[in-house]
Amino acid sequence: MDLTAPGAGVATTAHRARTGLAPASTVLGGSVISLVGLTWDIQWHSDVGPDTFFTLPHLFLYAGSAIVGLASLAVVLLTTAARRAGRPVDPRVGGRAINVFGRTFAAPLGYLVSGAGAASFLLYGLWDQWWHGLYGFDAVIDSPPHIGLLLSITISIIGTVMVFASAREHRWGALGALGSLSVLLAFSTVTVLGLQGVALEPVEVVRAATALLSVLFVMIAAGFLRRTGAVLGTAAGLAVLQAVFWWFSPWAARAYADMVGLPVRDYVSGIPEMPSLMPMALLPVAAVLEVLLLLGRKRGWHTGRVPVVAGGVGGLLLGLTLMLQAGWIYPMFHPDTTTVLATGAASGVLGLLGGFAGWRFGGMLRLLAPATKGEDAHA
Template sequence: MDLTASGAISVPATKSGARGLAAASFVLAGTLLSLTGLTWDIQWHDDVGPDTFFTLPHLFLYSGSAVAGIASLIVVLRTTAATRKGKQVDPMVGGRAVGVFGRTFAAPVGYLVSGTGAAMFLLYGLWDQWWHSLYGFDAVISSPPHIGLLLSITVTMVGAVMVFAVARGERWGKFGTIGSLAVLTGFSMVTVIGLSEIDAGIVNTVVVGTAFFSVLTVIMGAEVIGRPGGALGVALSLAAIQAVFWWFSPWAAETYASMVGLPLRDNVDNVPDMPAMMPMSLILVAVAVELVRRFGTGRALAALGGTIGGLIVTGLQPVQRAWIYGAHLPPASSMIATIVAGGVFGALSGFLGWRFGVMLRQLAPAKENSDA
């Protein structure tokens, strides 16, 4: 994979912006479809039971990857055609083009990542269908093909963040970056479920993982936007997603079960599973990050903001769960150990969030970078 020539923008700014917005919007819409399908599918497993390959929640998951993948493919093919004709490629649309398969294709780097994730999803989807043909109903989310599917969607969501980060100098680029980071944060909540398999003694690894991923994306948002409001924008966007899914998940599971003639489980509590995983304390984390950034930027301050964020999430996440489910708080020893681990991993996520944010800023064209 090597860089191809990429010159100045050769189309009017308004036309360039319209093209960039249209393509990026389809990728973001695809990730939202996938997130909707996932929260619906998790609720279905909890409220109704096992499922087969062809269910409505699964179709949302598949459609999301298809929409993002087709949009990415169209951009890659258009960029390849323009490059072969000797035309200058607009770096505002997905970033500078890179040569793929010996320069057979010229792919803007953001769309290369999102398209690769979609292609991986197709392969894992075929594996999932074969898996269902062997074992029938699927009762768990942690089957091997499911893990591959979830990782593939995550890659596509990372590509969506990259696509919008390229255009962060535009208003739509800023809002898209914030929105795509919020979608990535929400989707990462299912990833942390796998951390429950790690034996860390009295430390709650799921809570620590929740803090790590959520603080990471909040600090990335602050760094990419580079102005006050980036961190808070990610947190507020996630809160909006959480609020919508809080109503949607139980309603969709019950309505679909009624449509296909399946009963709900006897112990249904009407608690939306995936939205309940999302930290409600993230707005406090964002406020803390914004206050820390008033003293400047850099790895040390990012790590400080991450530490504070990690302490907030790990301290309040057990309280959130106890409130939602009417359960008891974990033992004090477990909470203290988890909070300490949250501070340590929060510092790491703060540093990584700063580093990844800097990398995303470098995707923007040179002129836009110099103005930032």
């Protein structure tokens, strides 16, 4: 893999595309493997129960982070070697190279973030092993080492988004960034379960937080691409993941239970645990946000205000529909009207923040790549 910049003379657009695509696809593949391991592990705990540190779902989680970590390390070492040889490094491969430990290493920013997440996953994995050895079997998502593991993978996926964003002049870079945001959104629906101990009656905190993150990530996509289709593309990616995992999660748990000779629990509901946390209404809500953003562009509304208003509308709609979704999926869940309205209102307020931050984070992602010729800096 040649990381040399265009100024060094190797340098066609096709060559740069081939240079960046392979490692970027590898870290995205590792992130998806981690996501598969997570949905499988959660379903296993729900439908079967007993596990060890080395169950097959856990190995998927470890393998995903290992792939991300090794790919990131390889790019960092190649970048360091190129810098020491006096060759300019193409900033489209993972972002601009920055010095690490003085000038010991030169690391593209995206791969530095993804690699740091993978390294912290290793440390939290060791803590989780010690935790299970001390306290035994534990099936709660919000134990300290579990939260650390989830946040570590989240950091790796954020790095993956940055890697693809650095190559936004290529179609694979733009599409990969949207796909990575979809993976990040799917993963975040589990991470927010760490808030389930927070009591803020009558608001359902976890669902309000899910609405906030959903708005945040789709608005990051909008702020990054600055064209119609970014929000819908990210929402469509989540819909595909949700549909696949809706089938995969229960099947994988039962198949693995049969393989190791363990019985499935008698009271299994058959509901796919992780996919049921993902907002089913995100796609139609995304269409509403696309219309609002398009109207804002065509009518010349204030650029900074339209994403905030769109985020508030999106948060309100998602907060309400997430409550209806839970009542539809879980027959025993019967929230009163006050709880539904309070959660919707809180989600709407949080959505304003998500729209504001998402648009600006998207703008920050644009800065990872060199400006293209004739690009409007104020787009």
